[in-house]
Amino acid sequence: MKDFKMSPRPLWKSLSDVPMGSSCSSFHICDTNAAWRVFRPVMDYSLCIGCHQCYLLCPDGAIHKEDAKVFRIDYDFCKGCGICANQCKPGAISMVKEDQV
Amino acid sequence: MIKKLxxxxxxxxxxxxxxxxxxxxGESLALRLALKVLGEEAYLSLPAGCMAAVSFxxxxxxxxxxxxITPFASTAAVATGIAAGLEALGKEAPLSVGFAGDGGTADIGIQSLSGAIDRGEKFIYICTDNEAYMNTGIQKSGLTPFGAATTTTPAGKAIHGCVTEKKNMFEIAAAHGISYAATASIGYPEDFLNKVQKAKECDGPAYIHIYTPCPTGWGHGSxxxxxxxxxxxxTGLWFLAEYENGEFRLNKKPENFKPVADHLKRQARFRHLSEIEITQIEEMRDRKWEKMLKNWG
Structure with missing residues (x-):
């Protein structure tokens, strides 16, 4: 499967790899948001009509457009807010409790 | 003709x-959508606020x-400074954008915004309005609407939340004779995308005021x-309008408003409101719309 991480976790081998000073390079993302979720959005591709609403309205941009009709959720950064499932008119996204996945 | 986004x-x-x-x-969604249009070459200035706190x-x-991250009061000053710097460096199509919340725009940052618009420099200012100072713990700002409970205007026995009305920030920005000003809402994302595109194309200062709900501060489901x-x-409590070439234009004129009570009761900050106050809110809305329809057509 494609790696959906927009920015791979930077490797720190020594202290000198940690950015110094009050600024750092853009898109320097060191940790994920995955543990924020209580409910996880699960996509049923047979119901998806490719309306793009989930991809458009995700506040975290965690739903990636792979193709005009193929959308994938980056569970490393999805916070489980449920906007995608709420906006999905055909009901292709359902929110499932994390321990029941 | 610009391609519709x-x-x-x-x-x-x-x-x-x-x-x-x-x-x-809602605020991060507005920022994300705006950056999809502005592209990665835009230079951003953000004051102390939620969006600075969550990204840096x-x-x-x-x-x-x-x-x-800029000082709280100087988002627009820093943004125009960056624009001047980019021009001095000889960058092609320099694009400097300021993103501030409602407090950073309507209260604390209003003088630098006013000055920057007055100087007529090319920059874009996007105000993400969540109707209170959310980052510091939901205090009332100049853009908090009537009746909203915040930590500094709590809903008590005598006074039921905020007693003042929302500042007309869009009209204030437009009154400078700005090149382009618009209001938007993340509920109408395509409209917002195209307004950001227009702001990017226009030659001069541009101001976009976008309505962005905040689940934590407003007390609603995420x-x-x-x-x-x-x-x-x-429901008519917010409007989609544009100011261009010295003319105001309403983008959406609802024929019948949806009931206000159902909308307000979905948010914990309005749950204490009585029937009388909801009627008051409806009267304020009707007055505002009467004025807008008369003057802006």
Missing amino acids: NARNIDAKECFYGHKACGGC IYPNMAFKNNAV EITVDLAKEVVD
């Missing part, structure tokens, strides 16, 4: 990613763009953020 033809690249905003944050967490950097932002336009 929609969900299908916007840039698939993300410029705002891995930030630590609350789940269902050392050693994380959630922006792909160059971005800087999944209904976009629903609320759509409803607020349908």
